Amino acid sequence: MVSVELERAGGALVWRxxxxxxxxxSAAVGGGLVRPCWVLNLGVGDDFTRTDLDRYASSRADGLGVSGPGTALLTAADVSQVVATEVDGVRVWATVGVTKPTWAVPPERAGHDGVSGREGYVPGTINIVVVVTVPLSASALVQAVGTTTEAKAQALVEAGVPGTGTASDAVVVLSPEPPGDEGHAEPVVFAGVRSEWGGRIAVAVHGAVLDGLAAHPWEPDASGGAGVVW
Structure with missing residues (x-):
């Protein structure tokens, strides 16, 4: 079966x-339920402040020689340090930058209203691209994103990182689209953590995030805050 391969070019990771x-x-550029011609994981500087992300991603895509609709992830992590794993028909690539881990509900926000949660924010991003080689239904895609997020969070907690991710994490799950014609094999409809394909996704994502953290461990600074990882 035709699959999706990674290409490296010009400070970016490219999947056609x-x-x-x-x-x-969950990407801010080309996110949602999509039929992309390409996926990009774009390296940007720590001082990146642009808000016209569609225009920025389009310009980078042109420079990388990809066209048509696509999905773009952005990260201040070093994209050349991408980690790849493969488990029985599931392929995962992750760039793991954890300069500022956070909990889904930070302690300072628990039980309080009106707190922005952005004081002292430092960029740090875990971007994950998941490729499943069998057709997933729309609901299975949603389940697969949830499974990916759970597996990422488990890896972070197991590695002693004080958080379930960062505030700018993004994920892409890709699969062949189920054919609409009758008589074709039914698509996979379950991708939760205890399903066959969800279990494979979970193991692959968990391994990729752990490998990324092993290469660039998170360490608190002397004040107990976030240490620089990338």
């Missing part, structure tokens, strides 16, 4: 997506 594939993504 075959026709007939679809995906679900």
């Amino acid at each position: 997506v075959p026709r007939g594939w679809w995906g679900l993504s």
